[in-house]
Amino acid sequence: MHLIPDPAAAPADTIGFDQFLAVDIRVGTIVEALPFPEARKPAYKLLIDFGPLLGRKRSSAQITEHYALEQLVGMQVAAVVNFPPRQIGPVMSEVLTLGFPDAEGKVVLVQPGTAVPDGGRLF
Template sequence: MQTIDYKDFDKIELRVGTIVRVEPFEKARKPAYKIWVDLGKEIGVKKSSAQVTVHYHREDLIGRQVVCVCNFAPRQIADFMSEILITGFESSEEGIVLTSVERKVPNGAKLH
């Protein structure tokens, strides 16, 4: 594993947000959702494509707080522009388990 300096870590904008909208993403190559996340007043609502269909139904995602990388360059995925990266971990069932917070925190709060 490569080590990094704290300056490198500090460049990454890891923020918490609340999922406010979820739609199926039929044009994605692998099963995925189009997800809109409210990241607070400073950042606003941003969208992402996420391959989280193994462990989550659309209706279960609404209201869930997730940890996002907010300062990656936007990425075109099929006909959808992904503006943030919603983080997660691979599970033993090969699906992604979302990174979340233990307690509710304000949308847009930065990970330290």
């Protein structure tokens, strides 16, 4: 699942802490990365392992500008794991893999600076 917001947009409205807690952001390790030629915009199909509690989830990510398929396997990434699944072409994306735009608007993945256990929740 991948949606790109406008990086030049004004800051979002203030939310309460309970609203923040409602967004479940977890860390997982990419265990499979495949081409996604059917995508409208260049993207990869990812299988991410979020540990024993959540298991493995699928995602589609528009990250082809900065990442080659072979470098993705083994990489830890952050993802929203409690959005409903979303059909992206022939792929059912179960999580939203998170990233920030670079200066040209291309996605740079959110990653922990040090290896952490898969399934850990952002706080």
